[in-house]
Amino acid sequence: MNDEATSVVRVGVVGAGAMGAAHVQTLTRWVGGARVSAVHDADPERTAQVAQLAGARAAASAEQLVGADDVDAVLVAAPDPLHEELVLACLAGGLPVLCEKPLATGTEGSRRVVDAELAGGRRLVQVGFMRRFDPAYVELRALVRSGALGDVRAAHCVHRNAQAHPDATSEGVLVNSMIHELDVVPWLLDDPLAAVTVHAARVPAGALRDVQVAVLETVAGAVVTVEVSVNARYGYDIHTEVVGTAGTASLTPPYGLGVRRAGLSGRVVGGDFVARFADAYREELAAWVQGIREDRPVGPSAWDGHRANLAASAAVESLHGAGRVEVPHEPTPPLYA
Amino acid sequence: MNDEATSVVRVGVVGAGAMGAAHVQTLTRWVGGARVSAVHDADPERTAQVAQLAGARAAASAEQLVGADDVDAVLVAAPDPLHEELVLACLAGGLPVLCEKPLATGTEGSRRVVDAELAGGRRLVQVGFMRRFDPAYVELRALVRSGALGDVRAAHCVHRNAQAHPDATSEGVLVNSMIHELDVVPWLLDDPLAAVTVHAARVPAGALRDVQVAVLETVAGAVVTVEVSVNARYGYDIHTEVVGTAGTASLTPPYGLGVRRAGLSGRVVGGDFVARFADAYREELAAWVQGIREDRPVGPSAWDGHRANLAASAAVESLHGAGRVEVPHEPTPPLYA
Amino acid sequence: MNDEATSVVRVGVVGAGAMGAAHVQTLTRWVGGARVSAVHDADPERTAQVAQLAGARAAASAEQLVGADDVDAVLVAAPDPLHEELVLACLAGGLPVLCEKPLATGTEGSRRVVDAELAGGRRLVQVGFMRRFDPAYVELRALVRSGALGDVRAAHCVHRNAQAHPDATSEGVLVNSMIHELDVVPWLLDDPLAAVTVHAARVPAGALRDVQVAVLETVAGAVVTVEVSVNARYGYDIHTEVVGTAGTASLTPPYGLGVRRAGLSGRVVGGDFVARFADAYREELAAWVQGIREDRPVGPSAWDGHRANLAASAAVESLHGAGRVEVPHEPTPPLYA
Amino acid sequence: MNDEATSVVRVGVVGAGAMGAAHVQTLTRWVGGARVSAVHDADPERTAQVAQLAGARAAASAEQLVGADDVDAVLVAAPDPLHEELVLACLAGGLPVLCEKPLATGTEGSRRVVDAELAGGRRLVQVGFMRRFDPAYVELRALVRSGALGDVRAAHCVHRNAQAHPDATSEGVLVNSMIHELDVVPWLLDDPLAAVTVHAARVPAGALRDVQVAVLETVAGAVVTVEVSVNARYGYDIHTEVVGTAGTASLTPPYGLGVRRAGLSGRVVGGDFVARFADAYREELAAWVQGIREDRPVGPSAWDGHRANLAASAAVESLHGAGRVEVPHEPTPPLYA
Structure with missing residues (x-):
């Protein structure tokens, strides 16, 4: 040495x-x-x-x-x-x-x-x-851009955390968790968000608004559903499927262990988002x-961070009862073009 | 003999x-x-x-x-x-x-x-x-009723036909296809539908409104997404996942052939809903x-047929621009109780 | 009426x-x-x-x-x-x-x-x-015959019972359980069995010889592994994959419930072979x-029953220490041609 | 900087x-x-x-x-x-x-x-x-050692290369490809190899002996099947399932893309072992x-390299017609203990 x-x-x-x-x-x-x-x-x-x-x-x-x-x-x-x-x-x-x-x-x-x-x-x-650096997201985006899926008409995202932070708030479900999808979806589809409608499941009075489902509409007219659960219990789990006129593509579950025991055949789901996205x-x-x-x-x-904030802000407004909320369109400054 | x-x-x-x-x-x-x-x-x-x-x-x-x-x-x-x-x-x-x-x-x-x-x-x-007779739907309903999933907060349905009938209409996507989910979801969850919001992907002018995504809200407050695609091309494909506070449960793909060829490892998806639901x-x-x-x-x-029609009618109204539409609540006549 | x-x-x-x-x-x-x-x-x-x-x-x-x-x-x-x-x-x-x-x-x-x-x-x-009547076996056989897999070089079978019958014997693992594969494999491949070698896992003295693995050689020269476990505990589970020079094909798991709970994402495995093969x-x-x-x-x-017995008898001989044992070839009587 | x-x-x-x-x-x-x-x-x-x-x-x-x-x-x-x-x-x-x-x-x-x-x-x-450094192999080994699978009775490995090197030989299938399993299996199970029997599928005269199936017997008495195919065509594919008296565990497919198209729902299988084992x-x-x-x-x-060579050499002898061949037991020198 x-x-x-x-x-x-x-x-x-x-x-x-x-x-x-x-x-x-x-x-x-x-x-x-x-x-x-x-x-x-x-x-x-x-x-x-x-x-x-x-x-x-x-x-x-x-x-x-x-x-x-x-x-x-x-x-x-x-x-x-x-x-x-x-x-x-x-x-x-x-x-x-x-x-x-x-x-x-x-x-x-x-x-x-x-x-x-x-x-x-x-x-x-x-x-x-970091999801923009995840290998499967990168491949999925390349597949979308290649045209192999035809025109994108829809996508479905699921984002489940094993357990909410004790300080979690109903708005935080959107601003801290769903914000990943609010960034990665327009990037995946190369298509900005135009509007968002949040439907939160009813929960006991005073409880965290968990599960929340958002419908995102893109400028090109695709419809994207996003479920965020922050107390999924069974583990940390991320899914995304893009639906095109020629087929669909999705992220597969992460690499790991399969087990067959106690009446189940399945794969182990980790609870840790840091491990899930280690490569990313x-x-x-x-x-x-x-x-x-x-x-x-x-x-x-x-600029991407700001745009995700614009979408998250619209989502919070929707959660608070505004129904469908348009995501403000601000022209991209040349520095970010 | x-x-x-x-x-x-x-x-x-x-x-x-x-x-x-x-x-x-x-x-x-x-x-x-x-x-x-x-x-x-x-x-x-x-x-x-x-x-x-x-x-x-x-x-x-x-x-x-x-x-x-x-x-x-x-x-x-x-x-x-x-x-x-x-x-x-x-x-x-x-x-x-x-x-x-x-x-x-x-x-x-x-x-x-x-x-x-x-x-x-x-x-x-x-x-x-007929889905109410499908063995996995029956098991899924039993699991929901058993309480093993905790409280149901959400569900996700995908309903894809390989190819639309030449006479298919945009309303028919709801009235003929999604109607199955409009019936089976409240039955699965034992929880009537309260409102429906349809988001249809934008398509070229004059084309069939395909893909359509509906968000169903149940009386108990669960949020259910339903994607219907009538030209999915790759086959006839039905998914349903119920998301509870203690875990989720879903229909698995139907029994059949797995293949590994040409860079893919997967299962064969049939195009035929009669075969898919043969047992049902x-x-x-x-x-x-x-x-x-x-x-x-x-x-x-x-009465179930009428209630599905009430939901489908609300869905069509939503498709026609009405946003979120409540499903009329009509009291169940004693004959059907 | x-x-x-x-x-x-x-x-x-x-x-x-x-x-x-x-x-x-x-x-x-x-x-x-x-x-x-x-x-x-x-x-x-x-x-x-x-x-x-x-x-x-x-x-x-x-x-x-x-x-x-x-x-x-x-x-x-x-x-x-x-x-x-x-x-x-x-x-x-x-x-x-x-x-x-x-x-x-x-x-x-x-x-x-x-x-x-x-x-x-x-x-x-x-x-x-009855497996010859199982829909996926029938499709698998048709695929093999179609030539789409190329020449068959190998196959892998797994046959797991949840729990052995109290009277089960080490020979019975072959004669009662593996006999299904001894019949269905030559039928699937349209290729009779030529030899069998049984490798039984070592178990405590006096215990049932469970797990047993057989290697079957067909007349055409394919190599087929068969694992039989009669105390698999987690459920009744049947797999078969055929490996050809152009790809592989397999039975998928039976239709049923998927669940995500307690750190696992998987499907429910039943314990009952009657239910597993209800369609068959x-x-x-x-x-x-x-x-x-x-x-x-x-x-x-x-004649098929007799041929399966010939193979099972060879397997028992192998289990008893004879190593590789050829399956006697008896010409098919015209009544069975 | x-x-x-x-x-x-x-x-x-x-x-x-x-x-x-x-x-x-x-x-x-x-x-x-x-x-x-x-x-x-x-x-x-x-x-x-x-x-x-x-x-x-x-x-x-x-x-x-x-x-x-x-x-x-x-x-x-x-x-x-x-x-x-x-x-x-x-x-x-x-x-x-x-x-x-x-x-x-x-x-x-x-x-x-x-x-x-x-x-x-x-x-x-x-x-x-390198497989000893692969995250899922590492987890699988830990699970085996934890006793959660009970006593190991069997394991099944599949090792498929998309395309053989033009200079590939029938012995090389064992010495260059299967050698990975000959090393990793005893490491996974913490149980040395005792004997190997190679069954090669019959191929046209003069052709590479592909597919080859080996049965490994461990010192503790487990039975392990290993299929190596060097012209699998559809991609590079590695499976391992360990079968214990209390359940089984396996490697899941690597992370990547799922696709639904042309009658198939599956995952993309890469052709490249360097990419497959990038983490390893x-x-x-x-x-x-x-x-x-x-x-x-x-x-x-x-010493591990030498022991894998001893097993590979026994496998080659078996391929050449020797049937079941014992793997020589040489005592581990203290330097490697």
């Missing part, structure tokens, strides 16, 4: 919860051209633990991280309400930033991020819609790092 | 198209206590052919069949517009009748049938919603005949 | 255990042209119960049934050691007989049955290899009855 | 065919602690191309690579006949080496490698049995590199 000089991207990570820790491990173990150099979390103990995992320094505050000499790029996995300000700080510092979804907690916030990036004139923001996260981070090294932004942009 | 006296139900069949001919074959081959005694179709050649299949007489008109001495019960598989009048004639004659869906071409018609049966004070009508039709006819022999009506009633 | 004369086959059933009772129900409920007229079982109570099910008389002995005036044909579902003598009695009486497998408990016995039938010069015996039994009995009515024997013959 | 000193393992790769090139890409893209520093292939053009991929130097000979100052460890992906001598050269130089399977082209060769490593007294060799290769190389960094050998050893 030999000590040698190589050029690596030094990543500062803000937020060391489950998602942040997983990103730190992925960067450390799997992404050749990157190194986690600094970690900050509101919880100093968690900061220290996760920093140690990566051989990184523990930063006492986000300020001590964003803009520090040993940080070339920032990964934001902090609580949602902090996303906007952290991303704006990175933009102010000219730092590439990968921000977990949502980009901001509302459409005004995500618009502010877009405006700040536009003002800088340079794409620095990637939003953590790995590809996402590798693409981000490679994009930074080549100064060539890739992946979902701030 | 020996000639002997047995008591069999002599069935007159009106309509000898694909469905009528299939029923004649099922009755002849599989249903011990029945015999097809007379057949009538508007096409004399078809009448003769199908009558010969069963060793039955060819009736020159429906009138020569309904009420004839050799007809104990009538199976109506004639074109939809004739259903109402044929069923009313049977009711007038006090004859048990199994009528293919829809019971009548509109809610006024199905209401007239219900009223006529109520006036007679005796249940004579069974509607051909067999059970349906056997139950009908047994019910007649025991003077104990079974299966979907005229 | 009307009483009328029809010509039906009056079936006498010998053996009213689970299999016999199931056959009585199938004949009564599903097979139009037949009627169970008499039942006999060594257990008078069971005789009475099952006879009542069918509205048949209870016969005090097999002799009172075979050859009685009210019995046109006999179904033998008695214990295996009685098969030979009952079938011989039917042959002596010129009666069509459907005998559950095995046709006799050894190759000498089955040869005696064949010789008796040959002496009579008329095919009267059908052996209860129905088709088997209907074809038998129709064959009798048309005086045209169908289905597996006494 | 910043230039900084890090300690990385500099890997020299011998052999730049499909497998070698894939390893170079995996190391470069995915394995953080490693760098490909030198590449050699008999074909200078390929050497140059693959070296460029990795930013490595092109070595003119294997000698210029093994033992060079810029090579900390060697990956051998050269043609099989060169494996032994290259591994011996690495051992002579005290270099960690990952050698593609087989470790040597015969049992004498693999024994010589073992002896050389034993003489050195230090484990330096890892053999490229990634984990294999990462574990190798990490093991080198920590001076803690992991993964399949030279």
Whole structure:
């Protein structure tokens, strides 16, 4: 072995919860051209633990991280309400930033991020819609684009979490969970969302509005159903089928174990979305790092993050009783074209 | 072998198209206590052919069949517009009748049938919603009722025909195809339909509105999506998954062949709904005949046929631009309780 | 309704255990042209119960049934050691007989049955290899014959019973369970068996030799593996995949319920082979009855029963330590050609 | 970004065919602690191309690579006949080496490698049995070890290549393809192989002996079937099911696309084993590199490579007509315990 000089991207990570820790491990173990150099979390103990995992320094505050000499790029996995300000700080510092979804907690916030990036004139923001990097989603999109399915008329998505976070809200089902579909569906179909209607199952008074079903209409006229369940109990489960005039295509279940026991023949369903999308996260981070090294932004942009917020906002309005709500159409700024 | 006296139900069949001919074959081959005694179709050649299949007489008109001495019960598989009048004639004659869906071409018609049966004070009508006899639907319903799925929050149905009939209309997608789900979903969940919203995919001007997606809301508050495609091309395909708070349950694909060839590993999908539901039709006819022999009506009633019509009518209204349409609630007459 | 004369086959059933009772129900409920007229079982109570099910008389002995005036044909579902003598009695009486497998408990016995039938010069015996009537097996065989799989090089069979009969023996695993594959494989491939090698998993001393794996070699040179497990616990499960030079084809799992719960997504596996092969039994009995009515024997013959016995006998020899054992080739008598 | 000193393992790769090139890409893209520093292939053009991929130097000979100052460890992906001598050269130089399977082209060769490593007294060799790193195999092994399946009685493996290499031989089906199962099965079950019987399907004279089915017997008495097809045409397909007294467990199909078209509902089967085992290769190389960094050998050893060769040699003997052949039992040297 030999000590040698190589050029690596030094990543500062803000937020060391489950998602942040997983990103730190992925960067450390799997992404050749990157190194986690600094970690900050509101919880100093968690900061220290996760920093140690990566051989990184523990930063006492986000300020001590964003803009520090040993940080070339920032990964934001902090609580949602902090996303906007952290991303704006990175933009102010000219730092590439990968921000977990949502980009901001509302459409005004995500618009502010877009405006700040536009003002800088340079794409620095990637939003953590990792499904765009999932191998089967990528293949599915390629199949749709190839025309092999004919014209797309419908799609069906199921998004089930094993167990809701104790702080989950009925709006969060849309804003935190369904937002993945609100981003990935228009990307899959290459067809923006035009309207959304949310139908929530009735639940006991005061309970979380779970299950929620949205019907998305695309600009080209496809009809997309999305079920989100946040207490599915049996595991974390993601399905998507695209229905065209010449056939359908879907994601298969992830690779793993099949079992036959106790009157059942089936496959094991994991409960963990980090494991389910391990390849997607790995590809996402590798693409981000490679994009930074080549100064060539890739992946979902701030604009994509803003558009998902526009759709999520329409969905929340629908949930609150507005029926069918149109998703505002805002022209794509040239920077994102 | 020996000639002997047995008591069999002599069935007159009106309509000898694909469905009528299939029923004649099922009755002849599989249903011990029945015999097809007379057949009538508007096409004399078809009448003769199908009558010969069963060793039955060819009736020159429906009138020569309904009420004839050799007809104990009538199976109506004639074109939809004739259903109402044929069923009313049977009711007038006090004859048990199994009528293919829809019971009548509109809610006024199905209401007239219900009223006529109520006036007679005796249940004579069974509607051909054969899915209620399909073994997996029956098991699925039992599982729902057992409580093993917890509270039902959602369900997803897919109903795909390989190829639309040349005369298919956009309304027919709902009235002829989706009507099966409009009947079977409330039966499965033991929970009537409260509202329906139809979202039809955009198609080239003048083309059949295919694919259509309906969202059904039940009285108890479950949300049910139903996709109907009438030109699915790859085959006839029926899915249903019920989503409860403790797990989900679904119909598996029908038994048949798996193949691995040309880059695919999968199962063969047939194009034929008669074959797909062969067991259901067999059970349906056997139950009908047994019910007649025991003077104990079974299966979907005229009231069920009327309620499906009410839902289909609401769906058509929604398709025509009315958005979410409530399904009228009419109290169940005691005869059908 | 009307009483009328029809010509039906009056079936006498010998053996009213689970299999016999199931056959009585199938004949009564599903097979139009037949009627169970008499039942006999060594257990008078069971005789009475099952006879009542069918509205048949209870016969005090097999002799009172075979050859009685009210019995046109006999179904033998008695214990295996009685098969030979009952079938011989039917042959002596010129009666069509459907005998559950095995046709006799050894190759000498089955040869005696064949010789008796040959002496009579008329095919009267059908052996209860019901899988030949299973719809997916029938389709699989048609696909093999069509050439669509290319040349068949291999096949894999799995045959799992949920729980062994308390009297099960290690030889019985082959003679009672694997015998289905020993019959159906050469029929599927249209290619007789040439040799068999049995590999039994090691078990605690004195325990039933379960699991057993046989390798069958066909005359044309295909290699077929057959696993039989008689205590699979999780359910009754049958698989067959045929491997050709152009692809493979297999039986899919039977139709039923899929469930997602407790970390698993799968399908329900039943424990009951009668339910698993309900369609096959129905088709088997209907074809038998129709064959009798048309005086045209169908289905597996006494010769097929004898050939399966030859293969099973070779398998037992292999199990007892003989390694690879050739299946004796006996030329097919013209009556069975 | 910043230039900084890090300690990385500099890997020299011998052999730049499909497998070698894939390893170079995996190391470069995915394995953080490693760098490909030198590449050699008999074909200078390929050497140059693959070296460029990795930013490595092109070595003119294997000698210029093994033992060079810029090579900390060697990956051998050269043609099989060169494996032994290259591994011996690495051992002579005290270099960690990952050698593609087989470790040597015969049992004498693999024994010589073992002896050389034993003489050195230090484990330096890892053999490229990558399936041991595949996530589902790892889970399957853990499940077997947990006892959840009860006692293992049988297993079934299918190993199908889409298309044989033009130079493929009948022995190669065993030595190059089935060798994966000959390694992974005893590892999965933690139970060495005791005997092997190969049954090859009959093929036209002179043709490759494809399909071959082996029955493996383990020391503990389990019976394992392995089908290898090298011209499966439809794709590359790997199955393994372990059958225990309490249930079975299996690998599910890999993640990817499902499609419904042209009368089929299924999943896409890829033709490429590198893609199929991408995760396994990634984990294999990462574990190798990490093991080198920590001076803690992991993964399949030279001894494992030798044992697989012993089994493959027995299989070849069986193919050549020897029937059931016992796998020689050689006591495990302490270095490998």
